[in-house]
Amino acid sequence: MEPKNLVLALGNTILSDDGIAIHCIRRLKEKWKHRPDVHFLESSEAGLVLLDLLIGYRTALIFDALPIAEGPYGQIVEIPKEQWEQTPLASSPHYTGLPSLLEMGERLSYEMPSVVRVFGITVKDPFTLGEQLTPELQQKVDSIVQHMDAILRQQFGG
Secondary structure: OOOEEEEEEEEOOOOOOHHHHHHHHHHHHOOOOOOOOEEEEEEEEOOHHHHHHHOOOEEEEEEEEOOOOOOOOOOOEEEOOHHHOOHHHOOOOOOOOOHHHHHHHHHOOOOOOEEEEEEEEEEOOOOEEEEOOOHHHHHHHHHHHHHHHHHHHHHHOO
16 A cells, blocks of 8 residues: 555754654654554755655645744644744744645646645754754653654544
8 A cells, every 4th residue: 555644754853852853753653654554754855855755645744843932842733724834834944835835736736635734843942953852852752752643643543
């Protein structure tokens, strides 16, 4: 069975908390290995490259770090489509241009996801160089993974 559902983690694991979605998806992927219809990808890419990652999927769930000035950190927030351009994710180098990419793919008649959901994981500073998550966020990884798992079960069943 070819996977028709995509779970995409965006981030950069050498920018400390910016890599939160990737760290979590690596754990989550193991829990979902029994589901060949769900494909997990991680990327630090941005812009037009993301178009290639989305082509051919029916559903795409996208997770990225969401910088906020004050906590709580480690929370998952769904960003409604009508607010994609007005959130701090809009300034994320990973996220930049997602609405335009989806529109471009449709205009080029690519098979694009009919369902796209974007989730931000709240972090304080996704710009500090470092390969480890901050201790404050590291202690919340298990609960973030559990919340992501619940989102996937709600979306894909199982």
